[in-house]
Amino acid sequence: MGSPEKGKREELFVSGHRACPGCGMALAVRHILRATGRQVIVVTPTGCLETFTSPYGYSPWRVPWVHHLFENGPSVASGIAAALRMQKRDHIRVLVIAGDGATFDIGFGALSGMLERGEDVLYICVDNGAYMNTGGQRSAATPLYASTTTDPPGKLSSGKVQEKKDLPWIVAAHKVDYVATASVAFLADLRGKLKRAMEVRGPRYIQVDSPCPSGWGFASDLTLEVGRLGVNCGLIPLLEIRGGTLTRVRKITKRIPVEDYLRVQARFRHLFAPRRQQAELSRLQSLADEKIKTYGLLKG
């Protein structure tokens, strides 16, 4: 087993992959592997990450990596973890790094099974809020009133009319030891959460908000800025939930109105033009207010 200090400096997700410019997910994965070191095996379900990292003959992964199917990441990881225990190689840790479609939707049953069985797997959902790989269709992770290619705004539609599935708490309800939400815009926070997650055995879940320039509609140099706005408006709370209980929140340093977050993204443009949709904007603001209150996100 390599020394963890050495592992931290090592780049295990290298350049040359085919992610879009400004991809939050690619950034997240690089930092995830910096934090875990090389003694890991990564399972990635079908999605953006699989597509942009695996054209046959090329790979940016310097750890053992497998893509199997869309809906079975947690089960493949369970099988790997079981084999490692039998082979007495279980100093090697098993990660799933998946998108939100694999996690919230098609692989949800397998994820619940993995959590319930107490598998020794760290599941990381890099969440860009839609099926970006196939052109930006709606997932259960798509936020309220966002426009996607399958719930476009129109005369009868304000975009997606359901709230985002509150998956971290659904995971937490499985009584797992470690659940956290993070953002690529707060990398030190993400690294700390990975460190704490790696100190625990058993199922763990981290959901990383990952702005997507092409899917959300913003310039590719604004990824971190958009991520920061999401956190600072209250819609993306950064939490730690241990054993089903909220144990830590990252306080908002400079609170902003939700509109400041929405205005910079084309997926919310229909809320402002051709006419302002006040009811929808108010509901999104109260959603943020509610999160700020529930989780105590403001200082003081």
Add this chain to the structure above:
Amino acid sequence: MPWEEVLEGSEAVALAIKACRPQVISAFPISPQTHIVERLARMVAEGELQAEYVRVESEFSAASVVSGASLAGSRAYTASSSQGLLLMTEVLYASAGMRLPFVMTGVNRTVSAPISIQVDHQDTISLRDCGVIQLYVESSQEAYDAHLAAFKVAEDPCVLLPVMVCMDGWILTHSYERVCFLSQEEVDRFLPPFKPPNYLDVENPKSWGSYAEEDVLMEFRYSVQKAMTCAKRIIRETWQEMAQLTGRNYGGLVEGYRIQDAEIILVAMGSVAGTVKEAVDQARESGQKVGLARIRCYRPFPHEELWEMIKGAKVVAVMDANFSMGSEGAIAMDLKAKLYGRPSAPLVVPFVAGLGGREVNTHAVLEIVKSARQCYESSIHPLEAQWVGLNAELLTE
């Protein structure tokens, strides 16, 4: 020490799996597969079998767990039936494509709708194209032997594909039969520990399941077909080795029963072969030259051995316990495709028999023989399968 015992077919399979020392087992319950996986669970609970037993929330996950274990370099096993096998389909395509040599039991049962737990081969036949080797057995003894052989075939460096042992639900899994067992030492000599040529290794990191396009995908597919072709030789050699070890010789990929000089040859697979052999004996006693070619390995399809057996016959009657809606039974299709263009090929007459547990007795088999003979004698070349034993009263216009 080798020993013999009268026990349930499921138990014989569980004992075979135990002797093969799998490191990971995963299953989801479905009738009639349950007794196998329950018995294995008891072995693990009692410490008789050192394995990780992953009790999953679906067959999709069961296949995925053994796939993951195989990727990590462990010997792994699962079992299912019917809807469960259909649910595994996507995983099995991917596992064959990634060349993962786990073993599974396909306990044969029909598929919905209507829902039924009774036996036919529709479930496993539906998986014929995915790259999983399919062996079919006639008895509990052969089921025991085939599971030992299955791991050896799967793990052969020129094969590296999943192997499914298909056994008829209830008829084999739930009936009691005398079965002879090898000693653990004999099994260990026959089947050494699995040494995967590639596995998920942090010291030698590789990527699996990559995205492939038009420049390489066909070569990936062809490599699976090459492995299937090579598997024919490996399966024959493995069964020969098994025969030397056990004294039980079932033949190669196809078992011939009273084939020499046969004018009418029945083709079947699975437990119905016992009944067919009885019917063949009766036909022979009445002076008819009838034989049976029992397919023991359906994928890869053993057309070379079948040809050797049937080339001298006048007519071949295929008994399919499956049906491809809009066409005909799978064995008939395969056989006719491989015979087409051979100038001296016998007439092939397709029959569908035993769907959903419908009884196929010696009388039904002799009727099939009679019907096949009539086709030959009247030079009728039937393009549609005959469904054996349909109840006309239930069929409304």
